[in-house]
Amino acid sequence: MINKVKRLLAFLKGYLLAKRGKHLSREKIDKMQLKAFNAFRRNVLVKSSFYSLYSTDNLAQFPVINKAIHMNNFDTINTQELVKKDALNIAIQSERSRNFKPEYKGFSVGLSSGTSGNRGLFVVSEQEQAQWVGYIIGKMLPLSIKKHRVAFFLRANNNLYQSANGLMISFQFFDLINGISANIDELNNFSPTLLIAPGSVLRRIAQSPTRISPSRVIAVAEVLEHEDRQIIEQRFNIKVEQIYQCTEGFLAASCSAGNLHLNEDTCIIEKQWLDKSTGRFSPIVTDLRRTTQPVVRYLLDDVLIEDTTPCECGSAMTRIKNIEGRCDDVLKFKGITGADVDVFSDYIRNTIISSSDEIEHYKLTQTDKNKVLIEIHPLKPKIINNITQGLDNLCLRLSVISPEYTFKAIPLKVGMEKQRRVVRLCNG
Template identity: 25%
Template sequence: MYWEKDLETLPREELYELQKQRLQKTIQNAMRTPFYRRLFTREGINPEKIKTPEDLRYIPFTTKEDLRQGFPFDFLAVPLEEIVRLHSSSGTTGTPTVIYHTKDDLDRWTNQVARCLYMVGVRKNDIFQNMMSYGLFTGGLGMHYGAERIGALTIPIGAGNSKRQIWFLKHFKSTVIHIIPSYALLLSTIIRGEGLDPRRDFNLRIILLGAEPHSEETRRRIEDIYGAKAYNSYGLSEMNGPGGAFECLYQNGMHIWEDYYIVEIVNPDTLEPCPPGEPGEIVLTTIFRDATPILRYRTRDVAALIDEPCPCGRTHRRITRIQGRTDDMFIFRGVNIFPMQVEKVLMNIPEVGTNYRIVLERKEYEDTMRVEVEIKPEFFFGDLQKLERLRERIADELRAEILVTPEVVLVEPGSLPTQEGKAQRVFDFRRL
């Protein structure tokens, strides 16, 4: 059940002491970086007074823009000859964010991921098919080395090429996959197009979902399609990558590994701390990484902290599933809307297929919102009156969730654009 029982079940007071020790070492390390030396001098911060997690409040937040402006070496705390790997953000425009790793950093990260995988039941006798991109993106290599650390047979197939994915799933009887949620839905339609059944014709028992936020309704749909348990995970390249937080078998929030990070949840507008249970922006501080220490990093991801003990026995606190990103939120007629709210409604309606998109436009000085929804074949090609009632039902349920009424357009299955990577759900043409 536990990969490192002593650390995973460490009493809270002992975990706090461990955080203090590692934080003080991290502060010393951060002072070796040009960025934090300048920051502490400019703000008049005495690094020797940062001794506890509570003392972090005296340090300004670090942002993605700071990392970009510090490209390439302003956040590097060790000599370059000690670096064995770097990873970079997946953005295609502008200066990338770069995170460096020593050999010890990679070993710790691998162990962190192995802890996550073991927690949800991955074992030495599993066959792990990794459908994430390899390279500068952290999702592929991060999970790969964690699975190998456990001893599972690991297939580094990478992203895309759906027919090849299906061939490997069938012939090697893969039991565990790591996959983007939207691609899991897309792949299921391709599997059926090949005359196969996602539940009956494969050997899957564990699905690891990552790389994009998704709703509980999407998770349940994926589990139903494949007949396997699907576990939510959280990570970002600035904090190593996958393995930052992971669900346990109870699927009641993601344990965030507090021996690796100090977590804060803040109001994104006021930047004041949010109480447990109140959603806010996740802010993370690395406390177990040598090459690239980062203090109080604003992730832009929105979640709430869960303080209650978990039945699994792990003492590391949990965060809720990611509700969206502060920079993904769009405003429509004065209402703040996260794409996840739309997904939550759609994936809970049995007649809805696996794809949808939100189109925002400006017509005659007025903003419009259109939600285009693919409908399953057995419902789309049928009674037109029933189809109209379904459209009205979707519009009503969306209005109840997002407080505005979008135009709902029901479309033929397979008619909306798809991609084998992260799904683009929002098309905002109002500023073009």
């Protein structure tokens, strides 16, 4: 009974926080963050042997860490004396068996998809789950006397997602390991009012013979490509929304005007500028709600583009024009002066997709300083010629030397891995 009351209170706390945050001024957001961090430092970080060394400092005096540092210090960062090896074994076994219910000492465990080369491990308590559910419902879903039927396509399920089932939500997980075709009949029978999936999966669903007519469609887990957005919106006749969430936290969501805002009522997000003139930065995240596995000044390997234009929704939270990809997806070409030049993935994507209306799928990989592999579907001489000319023109505009292009056919399919259409494999 006590645990149920605690979960209910945590749910209400998350829900009310989401509703309140929409109406805060920038000044009030900053004051709330400072107050919340001081409480977080006093009540949570003192229980972490890794962070207790900094427990009397302000945020700027805490170290900036990345996934490798966080995972290497998992045992001392978490506040519940959890052991990485044991938590990892449970998470891996859940992935293999596709049974995501097992817990570790009463905590839910899960893995990130590992597109950065090494997988991340996350652990949350029942109260953290309840607060997350309350917050995401308050942020994304309107009150309704009818249940929202939520269909969720992802690589892996987790107790965190299943905890959303309740009075307001009927939640159903669709396992991507089964493929899209195998899930269509079940999806039709479920008839979701809300469809959540990676952008590339949403596109395949939109192109499938499904009969569903969701009132909301939300893209998660990977960069939402412009061409995917167009196909999805044309099929379902609604605007695609976005949720930016990773193992490090629920970081951003679309507002009522359809624009993406950072969730600065629950997270402090500092900017490591990559190109301030274009608004590109990597986020340094401090999640003020994570009590089991604190996330403090965690540098993500993502490229976000800030939009300083005031949003018509009225939110004072930082507006994001686009989630562009990972820092490893920024290509490095040799400039005409001899120095390396960063070529952002957004430039590449826009150039390729504007080359032909026939392009259904593509991936560009920089394999060497002056070599790129372009996999394309369909592979046609005219498309190859258009892409080559487009990229050559882009290189001319950016004052870089055009690389050597190799073209290859790519199958049209949806797999378990996150879709990355621009990748750099060589060192800068």
